[in-house]
Amino acid sequence: MTEASAKIRCDACPVMCYIAPGQTGACDRYGNVGGRILRTDPVTLLSRSVAAGGAVVPFAGSEWQDGMLPGDAFVTGIGSGTTYPDYKPAPFIVSSRIDGADMVTVVTEAIFSYCGVKVKIDTDRHLGTEGAVVRAGGEAVGHVTTAEYGSQMLSLGGVSHLTGHSKAEGRATCAALLALCNREPVELTIEGGSSVVVQAGCAPIVDGVPERRMRVGCGSATIGMFADQWLGLVDEVVVVDDHITGVVSEHQAGKVIGWPETGIKILGQRSTPGRYFRVSEPGLGWGGTRLTDPLAILGPWNAKKGARPGLRLLMVSTTGEDCAYYVLDEALQPVPQPMPEALRPSVALIDENCEPSLCTVLFVGGAGGSLRAGVTRNPVRLTRSVQAGETRLTVGGAGVFLWPGGGITFMVDVTRLPRGAFGYVPTPALVAPLEFTLPRAAYLALGGHGGAIRPLAGIGVEGGEYVTAARLEPWPGAAE
Numbered sequence: 019m020t021e022a023s024a025k026i027r028c029d030a031c032p033v034m035c036y037i038a039p040g041q042t043g044a045c046d047r048y049g050n051v052g053g054r055i056l057r058t059d060p061v062t063l064l065s066r067s068v069a070a071g072g073a074v075v076p077f078a079g080s081e082w083q084d085g086m087l088p089g090d091a092f093v094t095g096i097g098s099g100t101t102y103p104d105y106k107p108a109p110f111i112v113s114s115r116i117d118g119a120d121m122v123t124v125v126t127e128a129i130f131s132y133c134g135v136k137v138k139i140d141t142d143r144h145l146g147t148e149g150a151v152v153r154a155g156g157e158a159v160g161h162v163t164t165a166e167y168g169s170q171m172l173s174l175g176g177v178s179h180l181t182g183h184s185k186a187e188g189r190a191t192c193a194a195l196l197a198l199c200n201r202e203p204v205e206l207t208i209e210g211g212s213s214v215v216v217q218a219g220c221a222p223i224v225d226g227v228p229e230r231r232m233r234v235g236c237g238s239a240t241i242g243m244f245a246d247q248w249l250g251l252v253d254e255v256v257v258v259d260d261h262i263t264g265v266v267s268e269h270q271a272g273k274v275i276g277w278p279e280t281g282i283k284i285l286g287q288r289s290t291p292g293r294y295f296r297v298s299e300p301g302l303g304w305g306g307t308r309l310t311d312p313l314a315i316l317g318p319w320n321a322k323k324g325a326r327p328g329l330r331l332l333m334v335s336t337t338g339e340d341c342a343y344y345v346l347d348e349a350l351q352p353v354p355q356p357m358p359e360a361l362r363p364s365v366a367l368i369d370e371n372c373e374p375s376l377c378t379v380l381f382v383g384g385a386g387g388s389l390r391a392g393v394t395r396n397p398v399r400l401t402r403s404v405q406a407g408e409t410r411l412t413v414g415g416a417g418v419f420l421w422p423g424g425g426i427t428f429m430v431d432v433t434r435l436p437r438g439a440f441g442y443v444p445t446p447a448l449v450a451p452l453e454f455t456l457p458r459a460a461y462l463a464l465g466g467h468g469g470a471i472r473p474l475a476g477i478g479v480e481g482g483e484y485v486t487a488a489r490l491e492p493w494p495g496a497a498e
Contacts, residue, residue, distance in 0.1 A: 028055050030100050031129055031443040044444045060487040061110070061125075062096035062436055062451075063087065064415045068492045075488045077478055087474060091490070093125050094415050095451025096439045100127045101392030107467035108392035112474055113458060120458040122471060124393045131447040132384040134175025135198050136429065138166065139214065139222045140232035140375040142260065142336055144300030145170045146211025153207045157190035158183075162208060168232040172206070172216075174198070175382075180446055192446035198379045199432045199440040199448065212302070218379040219433045225302070231372035233336035237264035237305065238293045240336055240368065245271040247364040253330045254280040258315070258340075260298065260306035267324075268292035281325030283317035305335040312342060319350040326350075332361060338368035379432045381413070381440070383450055386425030393454055396465040400454070401426055403464060409456040414439040415493065436491050 025036040028048045035043035042049040042058055049058050060074055065088040075086050099109040110125040139145065145162065146152075152160040152172055160174030179191040197204045203217040215223035222229050234240055237259035245266050248255050255266040266272040267280045269292025286297035297315045301308030309315065312333040319325035327348045334341040343361065344352035357365075390397035403409040404426050411418055411426065416434035421427040432440075441449035462468050478488075 024053070026050055026053060026055060029103065030055070031102055031447075031449075032445055033443055045442060045449075047441050047443075047449070057097055057099050059097040060489040061098045062094045062414070062439075062489050062491055063091045064094060064436070064491055064493050065091045066493050068490050072489050072491045075478070075490060077487055087478060087488070087490070091474060092415055093123060093453070093474070093477070093488075094412075094436075094439075095125050095127050095453055096414050096436060097489070098125050098127055098451065100129060100449070101389055102129060104388040104391045106392065107470035110477060111467060111470045111472065112477060113471050114474065121455060122458045122461040122466070124454040124461075124466070126389060126392055126452055127441070127449050128383070128385060128389045128452045129443055129445075129447050129449055130383045130385075131180055131445065132177050132387075133180075133195070133448050133450070134160070134173065134382050135195055135432075136163075136380045136382060137172040137174060137198070137216055138378040138380075139170045139172070139216065140168060140373070140377070141170055141222060141224060141229045142168060142233040142306035143170075143224055143229070143302045144211065144260065144306055145214055145224065146208030147300075150211055151209045153209070154194040154204060155190045157187045159187070159191045159194050159206075162211070168235070174206075188446045189444075192442055192444075192448065195448055196440055196442045199381050199450075200438055201379075201432060216377045216379070218377055220377060221375045222377050229375035231337050231339075231369065232375045233259070233305070234338075234368055234371045235336065236262040237336060238262045238269065240264060240334075241266050241269045241292065242271045243371070244364060244367060245269065245277070246275055247367060248332065248361075249275055249277065251358070251360050251364070252332045252343075253278075254282055255332045255334070256282070256284070256312070256315075257334055257336060258297070258305040258307060258309060258312050259336045260300050261295070262289065263294040263297045263305070263315070265292045265294070279324035280329060281320035281323035282331075283320065285315050285317050304340045305337075312340075313344075313352055316352070319346065321350065332365075334365055334368065336368075337372050338365045341365050380429045381432055381448075381450065382427070382429050383413075383448075384425055384427045385411070385452060386427070389452070390426075392467075394461075394464040394466045399464040403456065403460065404454070408460055409454050412453045412455065414451040415453070434494050436494055 025038050028035050037050040067088045108124045108126040112123045150162045151158050163171045163173040175195045201218045207213045237257035240257040241264035257264040284294045286294035298307035303309045329346040331344040343357045390400045394400050413430040414435035418428040418430045
């Protein structure tokens, strides 16, 4: 067997694939090209001077010439290759001058077994109980976590789902995380709850129905915002909500503007005046409750406290999606009536103040492991430098939220990265681009790989360990 026709071993991740000529490894990220392991995608450079689209610039080739890359080009970890097995310098350690300062950016694709995503789903609909298992492709990939204001929250992935149980669970978790991080739709099912299609930057689809808006606030907040809009048009307003149902005549906002008592009785757990908890079990009905008939939360009306025939009642949800108008009859029973035209603008105002319902996906990774050795020979110094703010950590050029405390644990909004920025290895683990930028003097003081520092032009001439080309892209958001 000739050298050109032999399989060669790729050492870019722990799987260590033997790759035949013209083929790629299990990750589809590295291939055997002419007897040499090459990264199949070009390294991505971001530039604000690139207005739209993208262009491929050859590295280390006869066509390359100085000036082919914009002066503001920022080398990202996307397509750069990894430091694995980590003792060697990162694929690109680039020198530059920023506002007259000598800076160094260390670029790599990091392999994350310790990673996951936090998913924020803008809806007041009940998707599942807190702690319920979330599945993708039938396998457990995470759980429902504590709800936030107007949104349901999922915590997906993590090392236990990736590597702590069956191979099928690990593969399903890795596939779901990869798709979510690359802004692709993923269908998730919640035990005892709903099916939801999640895609970063898009509206969630709950049980086959696309969500349109998130609630303006809880029932109490809605009363506080719009009480004066209803004064004089209606005698009582109840804003139905799974968390806090509001009643305008009892609420402090109503009291301040002189709203009279109505003798209404709400069947729920009274909190403070005009605010009720647990009027219904959570569900897909009015205001995230199980209610399809809002009158089910009303008890007998009290004539001694203001109830009277002809009293006008508006019941509305926190999105304005559900609303109904009633008038009390002689027996003080609410009777449905057509919505008066004078009330419609106030319901429309609730709708207008609801924001579009979207899914947000935050990638969460722990970069405190061996990948630091590709940056410095003394890894703990990098951790301390990042935590102190001396070294700026970015992911595919996007800024991150850095968790305080030990290690380098960060979160990043995946919509701020170029599309397709994430990869995987079948260990299973996700691969994410990382960039560490800091002053050159500080980098050398960390014990950085000074001999591997090259200017951008030098990288263009020499290429990288695996990369033979670069792709120029505009900064995310510039062309969208």
